[in-house]
Amino acid sequence: MTTWTAAYRSAMVSPFESMTLVHGPRGFADQTVRQVVRVRGEGERLRVRFSNLYGARPLVVGRVVAGGAAVTFGGGARVTVGVGEEAVSDPFAFPLKGEADLTVSAYLPEETGPATYHPFALRTTWIAPGDGDAPGGEESESGFFLSGVDVAAEAGRPVVAAFGDSLTDGVGTTPGADRRYPDVLARLVPAASVVNLGIAGNRLVSDEFGERGVARFAREVPAVPGVTHAVVQVGLNDIGMPVVFDVPPVTFDELTAGYRAIAGTAARHGITAVVATVTPFGGAQPPGVDLAAEEALRRRLNAWLRANEAGFAAVADLDAALRDPADPSALRPDHDSGDHLHPDDAGAEAMAETVARALGI
Structure with missing residues (x-):
C-alpha cells in the first residue's frame, strides 16, 4: 500500500519580521521563480506544495513545471493560495529512488506582495521576467513559496523531521553541495527519509527569525506526512542572541519549559523525538563581550538535557561531538566554519553521526 510521505520540506519565514539576517521583504509580479531542491524517498509520483502562510494577499500561481512535467492543481494549471494557506498539487510522474534533484518553476503573473520565504536555501534560486522555466535571470540565496514535496511511497518507511536553527539549516556548510547535517544523516540512514525544518536564527521560546520553536514544532512537525521521528536542535540562539541583538535574555526555567512542551507535543502525536x-559558541561574540554568564547557562542546560528530564526518546550530545577538548566553550578548530558558531562540512558530518546513533533507525 502506498501513502503520501514527505520527500522535501522548507520551513517558511514571514517577510514582515522586524529582524532579518539576509535581506528585507521582496515580492514578484509577472516573473518566474525557478528553484532546485533535493528530494528523498522511494516512489513513482510526487506532488508539490506552495505556501502563502505569511502573505498579506492571495497568492496567484499561473503555471508550475516540476521535473519537466506540467503540474496541475485540481486539474487546472492556475491556483490561488489564500492568505495563511497552502496549496497541494495533483500527483505527477517522477520516479524517485533514494535522492534526486527536482527543478520547480512557478510563474507568478500577479503582484504577490512580500513573499513567504526561506532565507538560507544554500541553493541558487533564479528569478526571470515573464512566463518561462529556462535557467538564468536574477539570482537569490533564498527560496520562495515552495514549502514541500511529497512522494507516494510504500507505507512504513520512517520519516525524520530535522527541526532546528542555523546548524540544522546548514549555515557554514558548502552552498550547493548538500552537506548540511540532515543531508549527511539521510545518507547514513538510507532506510528513512529525512526532511529539513531548520531556520537560521530560530529560537526555542521567542519569535522573530521564524516563529518560536515551541509553537513552530507543534504546527509544522506533526503535519509532515508520514513523520515518525524528529530531531530537536534549538536553544543556542536563545542563549547567545541577546549578546548580539537587542533582545531580552532568557532564563533556565523558560528554556526547560520549552523543551518539555516540545517533548509533550511529540509524545501526543506518537513521534519519536531526539x-x-x-553546541559551543565561544569566540563568536563581538569584541570585548564577556560570555561567562551565557556559557554557564549553556552548561547548566546541557547537564539538564543529558539527564533527559524533559522525557525525550534519546539525547544526541552535539556539544560533546563538536567542542574543542582544549577549550570546551569553543568549537573544535577542525569543525569550525570560521565564525566560531557554525560547523563546517566536517562538523556537519560529526553532527549527523551523533544524531544517527541517537535515532537508532
Whole structure:
C-alpha cells in the first residue's frame, strides 16, 4: 500500500519580521521563480506544495513545471493560495529512488506582495521576467513559496523531521553541495527519509527569525506526512542572541519549559523525538563581550538535557561531538566554519553521526 510521505520540506519565514539576517521583504509580479531542491524517498509520483502562510494577499500561481512535467492543481494549471494557506498539487510522474534533484518553476503573473520565504536555501534560486522555466535571470540565496514535496511511497518507511536553527539549516556548510547535517544523516540512514525544518536564527521560546520553536514544532512537525521521528536542535540562539541583538535574555526555567512542551507535543502525536545538546559558541561574540554568564547557562542546560528530564526518546550530545577538548566553550578548530558558531562540512558530518546513533533507525 502506498501513502503520501514527505520527500522535501522548507520551513517558511514571514517577510514582515522586524529582524532579518539576509535581506528585507521582496515580492514578484509577472516573473518566474525557478528553484532546485533535493528530494528523498522511494516512489513513482510526487506532488508539490506552495505556501502563502505569511502573505498579506492571495497568492496567484499561473503555471508550475516540476521535473519537466506540467503540474496541475485540481486539474487546472492556475491556483490561488489564500492568505495563511497552502496549496497541494495533483500527483505527477517522477520516479524517485533514494535522492534526486527536482527543478520547480512557478510563474507568478500577479503582484504577490512580500513573499513567504526561506532565507538560507544554500541553493541558487533564479528569478526571470515573464512566463518561462529556462535557467538564468536574477539570482537569490533564498527560496520562495515552495514549502514541500511529497512522494507516494510504500507505507512504513520512517520519516525524520530535522527541526532546528542555523546548524540544522546548514549555515557554514558548502552552498550547493548538500552537506548540511540532515543531508549527511539521510545518507547514513538510507532506510528513512529525512526532511529539513531548520531556520537560521530560530529560537526555542521567542519569535522573530521564524516563529518560536515551541509553537513552530507543534504546527509544522506533526503535519509532515508520514513523520515518525524528529530531531530537536534549538536553544543556542536563545542563549547567545541577546549578546548580539537587542533582545531580552532568557532564563533556565523558560528554556526547560520549552523543551518539555516540545517533548509533550511529540509524545501526543506518537513521534519519536531526539533532543540535541547546545553546541559551543565561544569566540563568536563581538569584541570585548564577556560570555561567562551565557556559557554557564549553556552548561547548566546541557547537564539538564543529558539527564533527559524533559522525557525525550534519546539525547544526541552535539556539544560533546563538536567542542574543542582544549577549550570546551569553543568549537573544535577542525569543525569550525570560521565564525566560531557554525560547523563546517566536517562538523556537519560529526553532527549527523551523533544524531544517527541517537535515532537508532
